[in-house]
Amino acid sequence: MKLGAEDVLIVVDVQNDFCPGGALAVPEGDAVIEPIHRLAAKFEHIVLTQDWHPAHHASFEAAHPGKEPFDTVELAYGAQTLWPAHCVQGSWGAEFHAALDLPQAELIVRKGFRQEIDSYSAFFENDRRTPTGLAGYLGERRLTRLFFAGLAYDYCVGYSALDARRLGLTALVARDACRAIDLRGSAAAMEAEFARAGVVVIESAEILQ
Ligand code: VGL
Numbered sequence: 001m002k003l004g005a006e007d008v009l010i011v012v013d014v015q016n017d018f019c020p021g022g023a024l025a026v027p028e029g030d031a032v033i034e035p036i037h038r039l040a041a042k043f044e045h046i047v048l049t050q051d052w053h054p055a056h057h058a059s060f061e062a063a064h065p066g067k068e069p070f071d072t073v074e075l076a077y078g079a080q081t082l083w084p085a086h087c088v089q090g091s092w093g094a095e096f097h098a099a100l101d102l103p104q105a106e107l108i109v110r111k112g113f114r115q116e117i118d119s120y121s122a123f124f125e126n127d128r129r130t131p132t133g134l135a136g137y138l139g140e141r142r143l144t145r146l147f148f149a150g151l152a153y154d155y156c157v158g159y160s161a162l163d164a165r166r167l168g169l170t171a172l173v174a175r176d177a178c179r180a181i182d183l184r185g186s187a188a189a190m191e192a193e194f195a196r197a198g199v200v201v202i203e204s205a206e207i208l209q
């Protein structure tokens with residue numbers, strides 16, 4: 001695939017807490033790092049995202065006495081899955097995995113830092129309205145074709161790709177450079193959404209060719 005100045009690789013949440021040994025470990029989460037490095041070598045532009053929660057964030061199970069991790073609650077903006085505390089600002093778990101080596105990345109987008117709103121997407125928080133600023137950044141820099149990789153396929157990667165389509169951008173997801181949480185069929189559900197929204201799922205070998 002021919003890549004150019006309008007293409008950007010968006011590397012989602014490759015942080016310790018989403019990798020083995022982390023608080024919300026995605027199975028084989030660290031396996032995304034190698035394919036991401038291979039992809040990154042081909043891209044002129046790379047953006048990283050970083051899940052970045054205050055210590056008692058509303059998406060944490062501990063903020064809801066009597067609830068368990070992965071239960072669902074109603075917050076002001078609608079249904080919210082509860083997670084074990086993860087990616088707390090300044091903690092080890094919030095740091096990028098030590099093996100992730102992308103010093104050339106041009107931007108780090110932090111999300112989920114508002115106490116009362118979770119954020120899966122790199123574009124909008126879970127109220128679907130509060131922007132992170134990424135759309136403005138990409139627009140000003142004329143970055144219009146977005147390639148996604150990272151964690152988790154069925155949450156932050158998936159919601160980011162869907163929002164990219166909502167914003168009229170081209171969105172491709174490098175499947176083998178992602179890993180899923182797969183909570184209650186969430187990976188298959190996300191793929192159905194991808195098909196509806198026109199998100200292209202692709203193997204990184206096809207991008208590298
Ligand atoms: C994520 C659940 C909670 C993700 C972040 O990066 O996919 N999932 N926070």
Ligand code: ZN
Binds near residue numbers: 053087
């Ligand atoms: Zn989170």
